[in-house]
Amino acid sequence: MSFTLDARIPSGPLENKWDKAKFDFKLVNPSNKRKYNIICVGTGLAGGAAAASLGELGYNVKAFCYQDSPRRAHSIAAQGGINAAKNYQNDGDSVQRLFYDTIKGGDFRAREANVYRLAQVSVNIIDQCVAQGVPFAREYGGTLANRSFGGAQVSRTFYARGQTGQQLLLGAYQALERQIDAGSVKMYSRHEMLDLIVIDGRARGIVVRDMVTGQLDVHIADAVILATGGYGNVFYLSTNAKGCNTTAIWRAHKKGAGFANPCFTQIHPTCIPVSGDYQSKLTLMSESLRNDGRIWVPLKQGDTRTADQIPEAERDYYLERMYPAYGNLAPRDISSRAAKRVCDEGRGVGTSGRGVYLDFAESIGRLGQVAIEQRYGNLFEMYERITGENPYKVPMRIYPASHYTMGGLWVDYHLQSTIPGLFVLGEANFSDHGANRLGASALMQGLADGYFVIPFTMGNYLAQVKPGGVDENHPACAAAKREVEERTKTFLGINGKKTVDEFHRELGQVIWDECGMGRNAKGLDHALARIPEIREEFWKNVKVPGSGNELNQELEKVGRVADFLELGELLVRDARVREESCGAHFREEYQTPEGEALRDDQNFCHSAVWEYTGDNQEPVLHKEALTFDNVHLQQRNYK
């Protein structure tokens, strides 16, 4: 089942690669399109945009999501905004600059050609979304407004209050519903993909569970898209929605899809701190708040005075001090580590001591409360609802939390995985963000993949295969279904003493402690020993009530946690062998004297792509070497 990695990057100069590829692609004749069936698992920004666009082109699409409606995908929760190289502000932005910022922000661990294409199509995304009726923020003159985000010195972020993801997703969802009405897309809500079906080396179908009746069904197609989001919930506590999972991509991984850079996970600097052990998730406070909020902790250790009792001279605005050029807008990985450091020094605030202040007093004084309310009103309300504190009066308390996963299934320039016919879009793939994603770039990537890349690359793939040829009666379908049935039976039969959540928390704690913001060989080795132990106990001692043929939320969870328990180990293994620091992957052994990430371009300028070789067997590591012809490899410097 072994694979070789060919990224299929078009030849020629960077600026012309995408045009060249589009010209070289084979086309499917319009009247033949309806003969092709495409499965799209996931209908968030990436999958929703893809399913709608492919339906518009005339393909037969079946789309799946686990929520009761595609409008509820996790993309809905994105707050701050979406980047695009429009240069509407005339402040020096360009495709080249967005490309460069993304490569640099990712600490030179992403593929140049993909990132350049992303920057190119970013401008089309805004046009498309405006045409759909996305109510982006406007200036008085009627033009689109922009704000700044971390890791950039230009204002290129488009936003719809603090609900940008919601509005973009509603745009994609409405386009999707239009195709559902037109009959080109058939939507299966409350359906969870539990396995991938590969026939003759091509991805040909999926096994899904109807989450209301428990019935297992097989769907067959000419190609399969996975746009199932990120795996940040491997940490248990994260900013992701509760249902976010790795199951779809992990099952595909076990069927032969390479998993790239699993250890590149992003910890977001501005989340509401944990309040107790019942905590079920962490709430993000959009990074856009860092435009107007100043981050600080007391200068003194163990200072228990309230914020208003601490005079200016006894405050440490540590980001402004350490990174004067970017200040409070330093990239996420850098800001998160800085927060951890000051809290480790005993200067954290709040009862747990794991928190820093995000203070709006200065900007409220300068701009007035109304201006701040207009910009961030809903975020301030949300904060008050959760904490019971009024952030117009007292500074917010924030702390980093697991947020986004740059790693994911490896894809080539066509967004195809190592399994022919299996395409992976959005956060589920590993493509564009390298070792660290810049704020407001995930929405951009999801929509780029879904609206502007897959319609071309899918056509090129389908043009080279005959439609049909296998159906649901193929023996591989029955076998895949049986496997899922047996797994379900096993879960229900264990009847142990611990709940699924207890195991998930245990796993999450190990990964947070040993493979979170700071990582080292000793801790990673400990995690590598500990995770298989948790997994072993899980399979002997987990308790799942109810049956398989009904709506059973514990059964849904147990399957996801079983997969997290396997992915978690791979994540740690990947972190262990990457003996350098880059972006969000901070190995404490490898840092500059100032405590910044120290890359090792000699030995690690590659994407690590893991091949599954069997349960409890060591996976095989493949490497896709990264070459930089258009940017100069340098140490990131945000000072």
Next chain:
Amino acid sequence: MRLTLNIWRQKSANEPGKMVKYDVPGVSEHMSFLEMLDVLNQRLIKQGDDPVVFEHDCREGICGCCGFMIDGVPHGPQRGTTVCQLHMRYFKDGDELYLEPFRAEAFPVVKDLLIDRSAFDRIIAAGGYVSVNTGSPQDANSLPIMKQCADMSMDAASCIGCGACVAACPNASAMLFVSAKISHLGLLPQGQPERDRRALRMLAQLQEEAFGACTNYGECEAACPKGIKLENIARMNRDYLKAALSYREEASAGGAA
């Protein structure tokens, strides 16, 4: 604090349901309402009982998954707040609460507190969009939009589709939901070409579903966690009237035969 919860338990759509009483000790004021139910569920699982089923995902008040009645009020007592964002500091020791699913013929109960809201998707599919294919638009800034229009459109577009408006309405009407979409698109220039058709088609679909008529109780506005305003319904009614008088669906697609 310690609470007593009476929760609607119903195994499936076809079986009858009933209220069941639970004693929930050790509730912290910092918990969210759903975290409090998580704690109850963990205990039920360990005792070998079926945990209470409720829908949730983002737990940030934006996905619209969550929602049930607390003492007859959708999403509970705090205004402008989804139940996932409701915190226990708004309750006190000894409180006895009644939790029931949103009740409406158009929202059949699937299990316990979880309901089927697919009618909302069908209404959007009938016309809640701008018909623009991927790849065809002009530059975004070539279409200036008055800030005030964009802001008002955004107000309406904030609807999360949770269904609280339907649950609050004595007639189980979905007018606030439908009118929010009609306003979101109708307030923008992009939404004009299909404005009439949209109103007619969405309201025709509404008739197909089992929602009731609007008789201006205004309960929907009070229950909406996102502050969607009644004025949207007035705007929708105007659009509908105008469209009903002037708009005709094309007889055929036309063009070359």
